[in-house]
Amino acid sequence: MKTFTGIAASAGYAVGPIHVISKRTIVPVRRTVPTKDIPRQIERFRKAIDKAKVEVSGLIERLSTELGPEEAEILSAQLLILEDEMVWDATLALIRLERINAEAAFARAVGDIASRFLEIEDEVFRERVNDIHDIEQRVLRAFNGDNTGELELPQVPSVVAARNLTPSDTAVLGRDNVLGFIMDEGGSTSHVAILARSIGVPAIVGLKSVVGGLSTGQEVAVDGEEGHLHLDPDQELIQEFRRHQKLAGVTNEKLAGLRDLDAVTPDGHRVHMMANIEFPVEVDEALARGAEGIGLLRTEYLFFMLHDIPSEDQQVELYSDMVKGMGGRSVVFRTLDVGGDKISDYLGATREYNPFLGWRGIRFLLANRPLFKTQLRAICRAAVHGPVKIMFPMITGVGELREAKAVLSEALAELESEGLEHVADLPVGLMIETPSAVLTSDKLARECDFFSIGSNDLIQYTLAMDRGNARVSYLYQPLHPAILRSIRQTVRAAHEAGIWVGLCGEMGSETRLAEVLLGLGLDEISLHGAALPKIKQVIRWTTYEDAVQLVDHLCNLATAEEANTYLAEFIARRKAARFAAQAATSKKTASPEKDHS
């Protein structure tokens, strides 16, 4: 048995044979063609290129919302290769001068160029040869007139293994016979990771060059919790994995049973559990997981999806559908939060050296008032279908809040004078995601109806760390005393002013942090639907008193490391106590039966 470690991209356990996805490589046979056949070869080349172009453009279009920026860039670079003069000149020259068939000429032309890349002593450049190889193969398939080169799908339940899977590959794969994924490339946000999480199978990515050496049929055990891949697992390990799978099944059933229960601690403290959503289709999932409402509705999707500024009516329609879908439960609309990592050219945003400190969130909205006002009008109009709240992103102080509210007043006055049906007195809140908002939270709280703490950005701004930068990403420390104190200060300011405060960042979906968030006194946690039942479970078996004591202690520790250790010990102690209590109750119920026998 051999064990490899990659990036755990989707939780769960799987045991089974692997199914290696490798695309068949076409190596064209070189033929000499008669001189009179040369024009026909050139025509075949043009047609194959055109066909490949149509395919790639189609892929870009079809997957525009799902592609990561990197994948999209690579596909568009591949389009440019198809038009590249070096490729064309070399191919045409080979056809004319050496009188060889078009596919062989093309393959050699590309091969010559690729070999130049291989001479470059730089890993990144060498990897680019793979992209060139991909597009070369697509053209060669087009010559054959075959659209396949398509994937061989697993015929028996298997762990799908590949060097890399493109979005189109995963779309073709679907979920049939897929026990899990292992991949040499990719990170936790790659397409495969997202697919695996959505169909509920484990995935390990970033295994470097492990998958390359595997073949279909080999037995593996995939540990999606820790990112371990065991090759040829022994019986003992297989049994252990089966136990894990069974346990996970039982846990899921138990958690599903929680759906209609409230998140109330044994000592009667209630926390509202809401879902973060972005896409209309997520409404049903949120309800299925037992969300009491939508704590964060990101509206960027609509803007990006249309690749244009959506009209007020379009927005009203989409927002209304989501509000209706929630059937009377609260929906918090966050106004457009572009900028930072979500730049959009057609919105007039430009690239900046320091995008996270630049023109984003409320700054962008206040500079684009017509767009901002249109969105506010649409939200107020959609609010006739259910309880809606408005939330402003990236507020750094009271001035911005007042300005934003002034735009809202204008929007309402317009709707009133135009006689359009709307709701005028929607609760207005703001995101607490900058240190300045934390420090002025007492002032902000007097001029709004609620707060929602955006912990991802709050951590990033408070600890001055860019999460996308691998060298400093270790500083993503939710338990850093500065973060805990910031949240506590915000909660206290909100409660003193008599308003509620929630949290809607990734901290909300980390099981180990549930007791901490409870103890911080948050009224609401809004999180990704999948994590909701687990967090609710923790809240239901933790007393508020214990959680408050825990947080008091954590806030007084010196470092995040100390806090991590203390929390881990706290959780272990509580687990042990819970097991002991469970054992005691099961003994009590079991003993009378014993007496009878």
Next chain:
Amino acid sequence: MKTAQAKVSDPVGFHLRAAGRIVKLTKTFTSEVTIRYNGRSANAKSIMGLASLAAEFGTSVDIEVEGTDEDQALQQLIHLIEVELAHPENLE
């Protein structure tokens, strides 16, 4: 004809994606654009040509532009190479 130097701001240099962005820009101009680096030159409208220059981060490339829109082309190209390449392109 106009010439200038530009410092490569892309953290991984002129790889395929950076080259693609340069090509997309230069194709919007009618001028001929040539980029030289390390004794080699490439047509800036060819992605493969540019990528095979393998110009590294922080080094300077020579740009040569000739045509009716050469001023504008040069100016925008310098901005792309020196500033915009530092950040990933967002196709949305």
